[in-house]
Amino acid sequence: DAGVTQSPTHLIKTRGQQVTLRCSPISGHKSVSWYQQVLGQGPQFIFQYYEKEERGRGNFPDRFSARQFPNYSSELNVNALLLGDSALYLCASSLVSSYNEQFFGPGTRLTVL
Amino acid sequence: KQEVTQIPAALSVPEGENLVLNCSFTDSAIYNLQWFRQDPGKGLTSLLLIQSSQREQTSGRLNASLDKSSGRSTLYIAASQPGDSATYLCALLFGNEKLTFGTGTRLTIIP
Numbered sequence: 001d002a003g004v005t006q007s008p009t010h011l012i013k014t015r016g017q018q019v020t021l022r023c024s025p026i027s028g029h030k031s032v033s034w035y036q037q038v039l040g041q042g043p044q045f046i047f048q049y050y051e052k053e054e055r056g057r058g059n060f061p062d063r064f065s066a067r068q069f070p071n072y073s074s075e076l077n078v079n080a081l082l083l084g085d086s087a088l089y090l091c092a093s094s095l096v097s098s099y100n101e102q103f104f105g106p107g108t109r110l111t112v113l
Numbered sequence: 114k115q116e117v118t119q120i121p122a123a124l125s126v127p128e129g130e131n132l133v134l135n136c137s138f139t140d141s142a143i144y145n146l147q148w149f150r151q152d153p154g155k156g157l158t159s160l161l162l163i164q165s166s167q168r169e170q171t172s173g174r175l176n177a178s179l180d181k182s183s184g185r186s187t188l189y190i191a192a193s194q195p196g197d198s199a200t201y202l203c204a205l206l207f208g209n210e211k212l213t214f215g216t217g218t219r220l221t222i223i224p
Contacts, residue, residue, distance in 0.1 A: 004156075033211070042117075042202055042214030043157070056210050090156055092212075099144055102212065104157035 002027070004093050004105035012111045013081050021076040021108045025093030031055075032074040033102065034066055035090040043090055049074055050096075078110075086112045115140045117205055119215035126193055127223050134188040134218050136203035141181040144206045148177050148188050150199040151217070157202065160188070193222045 005024045013019050025032050031050045035043035045058040049068035068074045072093075078085055088107045094100040116139045126132050136146075145164045149157040161170045161177040163186070169178040176189040186203055200219045204212040 006156075035212075040216075042204075042216045043212070045211035045213075048210055058211060088154075092157075099206065099210070101159060101162045102147065103159055104149070106156040109154070 004091055004103055006089075006091050006105040006108050008108060009106070010109045010111075012113065014113050015081055015083060017081050017112075018077065018079045019081060019110060021078075021089050021091075021110070023074045023076070023091030023093075023105060025072050025074075025091075026103055029093035029095055029103075030072055031094045031096060031100070032068055032072065033092045033094075034074070034076045035092065035104075036060075037088040037090060037107070039087075046076070081112045083112050086110060115205070115207055115213050117203060117213050117215040119201075119203060119218050121218060122216065123219040123221070125221040125223055128193060128195060130193050131189065131191050132193055132220070134190070134201050134203075134220070136186040136188070136215055138184045138186075138205055140205075140207065141184055142207060143181065144208065146177075146179055146186050146206070147204045147212070148175075148186075149202045149204060151202060152199050160201075195222045195224050198222045 007022045033048040034046040037043040047066040048056040052068045063079045066076045090107045091105045092102040094102045118137045148160040163179045174191040200217040202217045204214045
């Protein structure tokens, strides 16, 4: 079975632009979470979605938004990019909820110039 | 605030040695704890999941323990190999359904 997939792998944007990151969960998994990992730090929680509804939101500004589609894939959108948004963005999926084991994708490396 | 600490930040050991990585936390009201490994620039690979009612889990050369009363978890790696070199992260799940991560221990196995 395929694991969690994310696209694109790498992305370079300039300040003020907008970006959309995509995630496909493991087949059968209904919960998707997004994390931001700045170099040298542990991942920080951004959003969790289950059955297309937002179940949790971390301490991130409103420039960050996400959604989950009927096929359980998800998109993370970031508007008005800042230099500090440069990070590895990780998507995790789990069977039903975050209480189940979470499996992470390879991440999208975002560089903001 | 839920805090997760991993000390040391970096560790180097000769190949073949057994080693222990530490994870400590301040809030004992956890649902589960996961250990992950991360290779440079890559995503996270789940190693072991311990539910709050469990004391330990084993997978191959890895053994993870959980002691909620003392706020500690350890990851024991037996007979270390160069392929074990990576950053190891512990992550705790609390009632808010988000994983709270430590900053990781960067492990280097010296051939």
